[in-house]
Amino acid sequence: MAASVREREVQIVSQERKRRTRSRTISSLPPIVISKMSAHEYDLDPACISLVCPSCRTWVPIRVADTERATAKLVPHHTERAGTEDPVRCPGSHRLVTINVSVATWSRRLEQGVAETNGRRADRVVRKPQVRPAPAVMQLVGGLVDDRTDRRMNEAHTKNCTTCSATKPSCPDGRRLAHLAARTQRTALLRRQKQTEREEREDKRAQALRLLHDQQWEAVGGRVHATDQQRVRDVLAALRQMLQAPTKPGTEPLTAWELADLKTTIAVLERQEKDLTHRW
Template identity: 60%
Template sequence: MTTTLPVREIETVSRERKRRTRSRTRSHLDILVISTLQPHEYDLDPACISLICPSCRTWVPIRVAQTERATAKIVPHHTEPAGTEDPVRCPGSHRLVDINVSVARWSQRLTEGVAETNGRRSNRVTRKPRTAVAPAVMQIVGGLIDDKTARRLDEAHVKGCSACVVKDDEGNIVRPADVGSRCADGRRLAQLAADTKRMGPARRRAQMEREEWSDRRLLHQVLWNQHAKAVGAADIQRVDDALTALIQTLNPHRTDAPQLSDWERAELMGVIALLATQKEKLERRR
């Protein structure tokens, strides 16, 4: 009995090879498992799959292969803002990512977390403030009058009060009585005069400092009013120059200029929008 070998079919069309990520470079760090992250730290939306890089805590996209999800990688990125000279690449670049969470599960976990956060109630204890003790009348008056006025009030009270003076046999006033032998109002006025006399130099020095500060502030305001227009124009021109440079980078005039990737173009558009808003605010202040 003879065995017939199968005839090998002639392939007229090349077989489709498995697609892989563009770069063979991979990070030395361990594979990052998506399930170990919090739901708010990654985004599985098919339009933009991204996560927060554990190395630099920055949102970066994930480059996912068409066939093997285990070969997903974090795209290369820098730790500095866009436009920084000599940027340093993040060590988390090209790190393998294991996407072991489905989009439905991620969306459910995110919804449950939002519902739990909204249902929380603050457990902070709000204590009622203690009622402050009202100051005495002489304490209130002491902060409103100076040492000369307090001395005049004390002298006027002594002249009109028989208990606060020492008289001779003929009824003539010899001198003011001691503080301990005066009436209640006389003792308060004598203490007020002594306190204002002791605090007078410090009060006058503080008053001079307040007046000096007010004069400096007024002078600063006058100088600012003189140069505010020029400073505003310089700020607007600086933002306008940066905006023009970014627009030229986005739409270069040279045909041999390097082409931007979709992520670089999106990041550049965000910076342009931010500068345009800043320019609008500066022009509105003028």
């Protein structure tokens, strides 16, 4: 009797047991399909197989059975950080996971994503341009003022400045104004000469344009004058015919005001015709 009990214990201990998940609880949520997730949201490395829980968006290990991969599911986890008092269980705990992607396919998708990301990043570092210091006000107006304006600016500065005198500038603005006055005085003759040359060029250009306009007008002036005369004559003939034509039956005759207006228009056109004839 003792021998049979000992043999049964040896058989029980040495017998290989079927491994299964620790808990038979299954979440009521639909299973998570790995192929529908992005490659960076799950990890199929056998050493640390896990994924991002859709409920709490945290990385959660996947418990996988050796014999039935369909029984893979998320381990129980909480929504709070580790060490929090009275933690709340995530509703995604014990949720089934359908692993329908091989490790090789997952690695290839991950490498392709990394290559695309590296291609979108700029390799060259674009340096920001160095901002140069803004020039002083005296430097800005250096090429924009004449000798008279510069002399007035120097006198106004000497009058209002407590350190500068008429003969010896002391402050930076006074020294700049004195330098500007000396430079303006040296270049005044050259500037006036350039201004005179520029005005002469503009006068010659305007005179050449007037000559060109006169030549072009001489070429077409006769035809334009003849056209103006013919237009005035045609309008005069039409108005005179309207004035001399008898009134048609069924139409109202012109009133005194309309008749006077028509005669005034005819007189103006006759004067224009006379002017055009004597002008040419």
